[in-house]
Amino acid sequence: MAASSSTIAKRLDALYEFDREPVRKNKLQGIGNFLGMYAGEHVAGTEFVIGMLFVAHGVSVKEMFVGGLIGNILAVLSWAFLTAPIAVKVRLSLYWQLKKICGPILVFLYNIVNALMFCFLAGAMVAVAATAVGIPFNIQMPTLTDMFPNSLGWVLTVFGVGAVITVMAILGFDALARFAKVAAPWMFLVFVTAAIAVLPKLGVETGSGNFWQVANERIWTGVAQQGQSQFSIWHVIFFTWLANAAMHLGMSDLTILRYAKKWTYGFASAVGMFLGHYVAWLASGILYAAATSAAPGVVAYEAIGLAGAICVVIAGWTTANPTLYRAGMALQVASGWTRWKVTLVAGLVTTAAAMFPALVMKLLDFVALYGLVLVPMGAVIFADYYLIPKMKLESYFAEKRGISFNWAAGATWFLMLAIALVMNLNFSVELYFLPVPVWIVSVGVYMLFSGVYQRNLKTIKS
Amino acid sequence: MKYIYPIIGAAGLLLLLIPAIMRFAGSMDPVQMKNLMFIGTLLWFAGAIPWLGKRTPEES
Numbered sequence: 001m002a003a004s005s006s007t008i009a010k011r012l013d014a015l016y017e018f019d020r021e022p023v024r025k026n027k028l029q030g031i032g033n034f035l036g037m038y039a040g041e042h043v044a045g046t047e048f049v050i051g052m053l054f055v056a057h058g059v060s061v062k063e064m065f066v067g068g069l070i071g072n073i074l075a076v077l078s079w080a081f082l083t084a085p086i087a088v089k090v091r092l093s094l095y096w097q098l099k100k101i102c103g104p105i106l107v108f109l110y111n112i113v114n115a116l117m118f119c120f121l122a123g124a125m126v127a128v129a130a131t132a133v134g135i136p137f138n139i140q141m142p143t144l145t146d147m148f149p150n151s152l153g154w155v156l157t158v159f160g161v162g163a164v165i166t167v168m169a170i171l172g173f174d175a176l177a178r179f180a181k182v183a184a185p186w187m188f189l190v191f192v193t194a195a196i197a198v199l200p201k202l203g204v205e206t207g208s209g210n211f212w213q214v215a216n217e218r219i220w221t222g223v224a225q226q227g228q229s230q231f232s233i234w235h236v237i238f239f240t241w242l243a244n245a246a247m248h249l250g251m252s253d254l255t256i257l258r259y260a261k262k263w264t265y266g267f268a269s270a271v272g273m274f275l276g277h278y279v280a281w282l283a284s285g286i287l288y289a290a291a292t293s294a295a296p297g298v299v300a301y302e303a304i305g306l307a308g309a310i311c312v313v314i315a316g317w318t319t320a321n322p323t324l325y326r327a328g329m330a331l332q333v334a335s336g337w338t339r340w341k342v343t344l345v346a347g348l349v350t351t352a353a354a355m356f357p358a359l360v361m362k363l364l365d366f367v368a369l370y371g372l373v374l375v376p377m378g379a380v381i382f383a384d385y386y387l388i389p390k391m392k393l394e395s396y397f398a399e400k401r402g403i404s405f406n407w408a409a410g411a412t413w414f415l416m417l418a419i420a421l422v423m424n425l426n427f428s429v430e431l432y433f434l435p436v437p438v439w440i441v442s443v444g445v446y447m448l449f450s451g452v453y454q455r456n457l458k459t460i461k462s
Numbered sequence: 463m464k465y466i467y468p469i470i471g472a473a474g475l476l477l478l479l480i481p482a483i484m485r486f487a488g489s490m491d492p493v494q495m496k497n498l499m500f501i502g503t504l505l506w507f508a509g510a511i512p513w514l515g516k517r518t519p520e521e522s
Contacts, residue, residue: 182515186506189475193482197495206487305496307478307503 007336022091022258029259034268037256040184042244042272043280045125045315047191048296049363050243050277051284056144056294057231057364058224061215067233068281071240072273076266078241078248079257082378084266086385087257094254098377101384103398105405110377110413115330117246117370119346122165122323123353127360129316130154130161132297132309141295142357145227149355158354165317166347169324170340180318188275190311194303195283198290219289238432239364240277245371245435250378294361324350368431375435376416379442380409387447393454401457408449416442470509477502 054064090097099107131141139153149155168176204214216222224230247253248269257266284299291299300308327346328339337345353359359366388395398406416438423429481498484490 178515179511182507182510186475186478186503186510189478190503193478193499197482197485197492199486200488204486304482304499307496307499310500310503 027259028261030261031265031268034256034260034265035271036181038269038272039188039275040181040272042276043184043188043191044276045128045296045312045317045319046121046363046367047276047280048128048284048300048312048315049124049360050367051281052288052294052296052299053361053364054231054236054281055220055285055288056225056228057235058222058228059220059231059236060222061212061220063222063231063233063236064220064282064285067236068240068278071237072270072278074237074241075244075248075273075277076270079253079269080264080266082382083248083251083253084257084260084263086251086381087254087266088260088263090254090385091258092254093258094252097251097254097381100396100399101380102377102406102409103404106398106410106413109410110374111330113373115327115346116349117373118323118327118330119349120353120359120366121370122320122327122346122350123356124359124363124366125316125320125323126162126165126350126354127158127316127357128296129165129313129320130158130297130354131295131360132301132312132316133157133161134295135297135301135309141293141298142361144225144294144361146361147356147358150357154357155355159351161316162347162351162354165320166324166344166351168317169321169328169347170343176318176321180321183314183318187311187315188280190300190304190307191280191283194300194308194311195286198287198303201290202286219286235430235432238436239368242371242432242435243277243367245439246374246378248378249435249439250371250374251381252374252378254381296360320350365431368435372420372431372435372438373417375439376413376442377409379439380412380446383443383446383450387443388450391447391451393447393450397450397454406453408446408453411449412442412446415445467509467513471506471513472509474502474505474507474509477505 059067086097092100095107095111098110102110127142134141134153134157137153137157139157140151142150142154149158199211199214202214202218204211242249260266287299287303288294291302293299293302297309297312300312302308324343324346327350328343331337331342331346332339384395384397394400397403397408419441420434420438423434424431477498481490481495481502485492485495
């Protein structure tokens with residue numbers, strides 16, 4: 001696994017070689033591609049769990065509908081006003097943008113952290129799929145409060161699902177990615193129709209207009225289940241806003257939006273947010289309220305039978321597949337191994353993580369953590385593009401000075417994560433509320449550190 | 463022939479939607495609904511894979 005810094009830099013460059021240059025005009029894509037991409041990407045396996053966990057955390061009807069609406073609008077605005085303008089002006093992928101600012105070694109570290117996060121996210125999806133695969137074997141499903149593997153049957157099912165997903169990712173990532181596109185419209189419809197189908201079970205009657213009464217009394221009751229923390233509207237707003245913080249505040253979607261003809265294409269994210277993070281979350285909450293289990297596979301199977309169970313498997317599988325691929329790419333740089341070997345290692349890590357139901361049952365915390373870890377680097381990109389030149393400092397400092405590790409960016413990242421950790425552990429500030437202040441403070445800290453670092457470096461060299 | 467796959471796919475989606483609405487309206491029992499939705503799923507993939515799953519020129 002060991003590799004010198006220059007070797008790592010060369011491997012990274014080779015891996016991302018195809019997108020080294022800014023996107024050319026003839027490669028720009030129309031709004032339709034972005035609408036389709038966002039719609040497909042945000043109706044995923046995670047949606048089955050997130051809507052359910054909101055119900056378990058005692059969100060009320062008003063909090064769910066109003067909070068979800070506000071949070072999703074904020075997410076769309078973040079994509080449109082923060083990520084998209086930089087993407088269409090620079091037209092570089094996240095990797096090259098970061099490399100110019102931070103240098104290859106810091107980008108390498110960022111990639112490894114990202115890879116681990118991807119492995120855990122894929123692990124959650126393997127576990128979600130296992131809850132459906134385990135139904136015919138009558139295995140003991142994990143409950144909301146289970147943190148560790150609760151039966152041998154669960155461990156074996158997860159291992160089987162993880163092995164199949166890993167092998168298929170090795171054999172045919174491209175084919176699976178196309179299959180995911182095919183499955184997306186069907187998957188969304190399964191969410192919606194399953195929720196419609198269980199409404200009579202909850203007591204909603206056609207023509208009686210009692211949906212809101214049932215929703216208040218049986219779905220989003222406003223009372224958290226035993227062992228779950230009580231959520232408020234602020235939790236819903238911040239979680240919904242920041243569920244994809246890594247992509248907008250963290251700037252990961254520079255890689256996608258650099259193909260946009262105009263910055264306004266950032267608003268295309270609204271399709272993904274309102275179909276996936278609003279309608280699908282509402283549907284998953286309704287499904288959970290009508291179910292006898294917290295296992296997504298069982299919840300969907302009880303609602304609409306085999307179609308529901310298949311949907312959970314495919315949702316988990318198609319979400320885990322690209323996630324495993326991205327994790328593999330990052331690990332490939334560190335190891336220099338072939339793609340199949342790194343995908344196998346990523347698959348093993350993923351499968352091992354999936355055996356712990358905590359990954360699913362605490363998915364809200366993990367998703368928040370994922371965003372939190374990556375947003376400081378998004379703030380660094382934002383500050384480097386807009387603010388650093390205004391301070392008469394140099395943007396893309398690492399590239400211009402041939403530095404392999406920009407300490408101003410690195411120290412910003414580490415310091416902000418340390419502060420966030422202290423805020424969470426010592427002052428009990430929940431993870432959902434940390435990414436926004438961390439992002440804002442990171443902008444200031446990076447400018448401060450850059451001022452000191454760039455002036456010191458110039459003094460030393462002169 | 464050009465339209466056969468989209469028609470099969472659309473029929474699959476309708477077999478998801480209609481039974482769910484009929485179940486909500488109380489005019490279909492759960493077992494029948496689940497069977498039809500499963501058939502709808504099979505139809506969707508039978509139509510959509512050859513229709514939407516082709517490799518585009520950009521991907522190849």
